[in-house]
Amino acid sequence: MDTIIKIYLIMIIFLSILIIIQLYTVIRQGKLIIKTKKSKYSNIWWVVGIIVWVLAIIFYCVIGYLNYRNNTYINILGNIMWIEIAIFNILRMLKSSGIRENGIYASGNFYKWSKVESYSWISPTTIKFEVNTFFKVNYSFEFIIKEELKSKVNETVEKYVI
Numbered sequence: 652m653d654t655i656i657k658i659y660l661i662m663i664i665f666l667s668i669l670i671i672i673q674l675y676t677v678i679r680q681g682k683l684i685i686k687t688k689k690s691k692y693s694n695i696w697w698v699v700g701i702i703v704w705v706l707a708i709i710f711y712c713v714i715g716y717l718n719y720r721n722n723t724y725i726n727i728l729g730n731i732m733w734i735e736i737a738i739f740n741i742l743r744m745l746k747s748s749g750i751r752e753n754g755i756y757a758s759g760n761f762y763k764w765s766k767v768e769s770y771s772w773i774s775p776t777t778i779k780f781e782v783n784t785f786f787k788v789n790y791s792f793e794f795i796i797k798e799e800l801k802s803k804v805n806e807t808v809e810k811y812v813i
Contacts, residue, residue: 659728662710666735673742676761681752684807687794699759707736748794750807755780757792764811778804 711729748756754763757780768781768789776798781791796804 653725655725659725659732660753662732663728663735666732666739670735670739673739675794677742678772679753680756680761681754683747684750685754685800685804686749687757688748689795704736707763750794750804756784757794760784766813769813770808776801 708724711733723804743759752759754761755767762780762782762784766784767781768783770778770780773779773793776796777793778796779791781789784790
């Protein structure tokens with residue numbers, strides 16, 4: 652088996668795992684209760700997404716350049732890889748930052764209510780959550796909340812955060 656085909660198969664397996672993780676997150680996060688405005692860190696995820704797309708395009712171009720033979724398996728595997736990248740990005744777009752039934756989705760990650768350690772209002776429209784994750788202990792992030800939704804946010808957070 653050619654090295655290029657092995658690389659494609661590894662990429663397809665990796666992307667399949669990422670799609671399964673995204674599907675699992677979409678399913679377990681529950682209904683959106685309160686959609687929040689973008690936090691100051693949300694633009695970072697757009698930059699990361701653009702970097703991933705550019706790297707994927709460069710990878711695809713390099714592989715195409717290295718493939719000097721007309722190998723239909725490589726073309727089929729390349730198309731499968733691009734379809735998986737598109738599905739992955741569609742699933743990421745389905746997840747918007749906010750407070751949900753089963754937890755909080757922020758900064759590209761979903762945190763169950765059991766992971767939320769505390770919350771505090773740092774300004775009249777900004778709430779700060781501290782979460783405990785496996786890799787990052789006491790990680791915090793902020794949401795900007797519309798003034799009219801502040802009471803609903805308080806009610807929801809008090810209900811779930813112990």
